[in-house]
Amino acid sequence: MSNPLIDIRGLEKAYRTRSEWRLPSWFRRLLRRKSDTANHDRIYALNGVSLSIEQGETLCVVGETGCGKSTLARVLMGLEKPSSGELYFSGSRIDQLTDQARMPFRKKMQMVFQNPYASLNPRMTIYQILNEAIGLHHPDFSRQQTDDYIEELLVSVGLSVDAEDRYPHEFSGGQRQRISIARALSVEPELIVADEPLSALDVSVQAQVLNLMMDKQQALGLTYIFITHDLAVVEHFATRVAVMYLGRICEVASRESLFSAPKHPYTKALLSSIPRLDDLSVEPIHLTGEVPTPLEKPMGCTFCGRCPLANQRCYEQIPVMQLQQDGSAVACHAVEEGRPWK
Template structure:
């Protein structure tokens, strides 16, 4: 807010500014894989997830599902895609209707998308999905407030699976859970992927979880895509200075001393982004070109993409 306040003509005015939460982010997600998107809070992960799902309309660019563009469709035209793409939200209690029982919550998407199904078919599907995710039959008549966070997240995952989707966006689905429950939910997601051939876009800031579940990883900073590659490559050979700083912050058992990369300054405000590379103010490898010119994405090795002048010039 302070960045919007200006003194002009003897008066204090508030300028209307435009925040680019996600800026020039381009990637593909391949069938059967898990693409994880990581970055610190405020980097645009959730905005990206909701844009991919069609909940937010992009101001520019394109969204395509199996080659078909869907970002400019009407609500009615989007209906076939809604059944194919589902989302698991970060806060399970906020995303579940408190006035509906578990049975009603799980039946609703099925009856909405497939109104011709009989009661017996709906019941069979309900039992199948509940058994898959560990939702007990006795829970069917209970309300969301009667469950723990882990149990509510299981219900959220079950709701997403009810319509047999091909693609699921999981927006930090375990961040509000304790460690033991996190492991259960992760294993549940991976088992469902194996059994149903699901494709995931997994949003998280927990790098240990990302390393465990991911096929590929995309690293975001201030709405831009810094690095994109296979999970093994990213954790063994990170190229972007921001990725290196993130990975250096992971605690390691038995490590003597500290190789933690300390970043200078604070995260800039997205209202007034810096010129050139958005990371240059905190980067130890920045030079005049970094401060002046926005880096383009390059591919130093097969399937490893990075947007960094220092990498391009061979300085790191």
């Protein structure tokens, strides 16, 4: 297998809470040296994420709210600095680069945000929004080249040329998301990170935007990291799927493998919640217990408090990814030991 486009190794991200920020800096340093008290004043969003994304594939990241999907996207794009771990793009490490040194990679990595009503500057016309990115990454373009390129971008995402003189509030949500996609495509990226780009749109508009993204991937050879809650979108759009729970990846599998034979207990529970008209005998798996607080770094498996297959080992030892016969990878002691489903 060739070198991955994105290689994530042991990525962690912890946020300081307001209570810790109130303490003087010298006292925060003293707490970290003397005790573990400061650890309780942090929110652990990512806890050792390791993942690779191949050129041209669509990796969908799924999981419940608060599991760290959006944090992972923001760290990948350099909008947040990781607490520890390493991030590589085409073999080059980029997590420790300054903003200036990372500029060449920003052209290759673009993001489509969740809310099309907030991600576009309301004071700028569509021409100015697109020209801002083009002017930054293509300073050699003449005015005529820029005008022609913007018109080409608008037409390519299904908008009319006269849209360039209008403001974002004059467009619908689906049209705004098309503009966001045009802005991402304007610098000819290799990777697009889409953080729930369909969640604020109507179902019919979702299909249009999703089809547009698929067409652009086929035409331009794009790589997608697609974050979503919608498992129907995942089943239709994904090449591979990564399942997250409380800041960790618990299963990575191809789309076909994940939906036909899920292995991790959380993945099974997640997929059982999909309504099925073709098989009414399938009962959803009801999880018991509470989701652990992200204020404490988990010591063992993050899912052990809700898992019907958990034993003492799950509470004490962090599971590592184990490659399965069908090519998927699962971090679960129960799967490793072959424990029967209760």
